[in-house]
Amino acid sequence: MVPIEYYLGLSAILFTIGAVGVLIRRNAIIIFMSVELMLNSANLLFVAFARLHESMNGQIFVFFVMAVAAAEVAVGLALIVAIFHTKRSIDVDEIHLLKG
Amino acid sequence: MIPDIVLFAILAFVAIATGLGMLLSRNAIYSAINLILNFCTVAVFYLLLDAPFIALAQVTVYAGAIMVLFLFVIMLLGVESLRSKTTLSWQQPVAVVLGVILLIEAAYVIFIRSGVMPPASEVAEGFGSPEAVGTVLFNEYLLPFEVTSILLLVAIVGAIILTMRQHTGRKYMEMENVDGTD
Numbered sequence: 456m457v458p459i460e461y462y463l464g465l466s467a468i469l470f471t472i473g474a475v476g477v478l479i480r481r482n483a484i485i486i487f488m489s490v491e492l493m494l495n496s497a498n499l500l501f502v503a504f505a506r507l508h509e510s511m512n513g514q515i516f517v518f519f520v521m522a523v524a525a526a527e528v529a530v531g532l533a534l535i536v537a538i539f540h541t542k543r544s545i546d547v548d549e550i551h552l553l554k555g
Numbered sequence: 556m557i558p559d560i561v562l563f564a565i566l567a568f569v570a571i572a573t574g575l576g577m578l579l580s581r582n583a584i585y586s587a588i589n590l591i592l593n594f595c596t597v598a599v600f601y602l603l604l605d606a607p608f609i610a611l612a613q614v615t616v617y618a619g620a621i622m623v624l625f626l627f628v629i630m631l632l633g634v635e636s637l638r639s640k641t642t643l644s645w646q647q648p649v650a651v652v653l654g655v656i657l658l659i660e661a662a663y664v665i666f667i668r669s670g671v672m673p674p675a676s677e678v679a680e681g682f683g684s685p686e687a688v689g690t691v692l693f694n695e696y697l698l699p700f701e702v703t704s705i706l707l708l709v710a711i712v713g714a715i716i717l718t719m720r721q722h723t724g725r726k727y728m729e730m731e732n733v734d735g736t737d
Binding site for chain 1 (some may be wrong): 559560563567570571574575577578583586587588593594597600601603604605606608609612613616618620621624625627628631632637642644646647650651653654655657658661662665666672673675676678679682683687688693694695696699702706707709710711713714715717718734
């Protein structure tokens with residue numbers, strides 16, 4: 456069994472990659488994928504601590520996070536499609552008007 | 556039998572490499588495929604952490620359903636690669652520096668501040684199995700589980716409405732145009 460700190464470190468690295476992805480990419484879909492990566496690193500942390508404390512609650516929480524992520528992706532991608540239909544672009548630099 | 560630490564190192568390398576590949580790919584399709592590989596690697600980590608149900612849910616829900624939706628939208632819109640005309644040239648270096656600071660902070664908290672964590676002991680037989688997850692889910696977490704179904708229903712309705720409005724609006728406009736030309 457690998458020490459739990461290694462999992463925490465890996466999770467921190469993945470979270471940082473996701474956070475930097477949100478900040479430096481301009482494609483709305485890739486920003487979205489970076490958010491998924493951050494959610495996933497948090498899930499890894501939950502499962503690692505569930506293993507450490509031998510409690511099922513962490514794994515149940517991951518289950519709920521997956522359900523919320525699925526709902527979020529469905530609505531978010533629908534929003535991106537709607538924005539693309541009005542603006543003909545999903546570059547976040549060009550989406551700066553509230554009016555469509 | 557490979558020692559656990561070697562297995563962990565290889566998988567961690569794959570996970571970080573695919574994460575960086577997702578971040579740096581110019582083509583959104585490559586980003587999505589890198590992310591699928593990343594999710595599969597994390598699923599193997601879940602198996603190592605005695606969570607087989609969560610691992611398989613990860614493969615089906617994340618690597619399967621969610622990423623197929625991403626690929627579908629990327630190909631539907633044809634936005635594989637955006638021509639990059641950055642308006643804020645200083646933003647990317649600042650973002651990388653802030654990311655490194657975040658990582659250093661996390662490493663400090665995990666490895667220095669929190670002290671030595673107790674090593675994980677052997678878990679009981681059946682820990683993380685579908686039976687164990689189901690027992691806890693349907694006893695202690697029954698209400699959140701039901702609320703999740705409502706959440707998913709709202710997401711379905713929301714996604715349909717967001718994409719439907721376009722078509723109905725266009726139809727109205729076309730009808731108005733027809734009336735106007737007549």
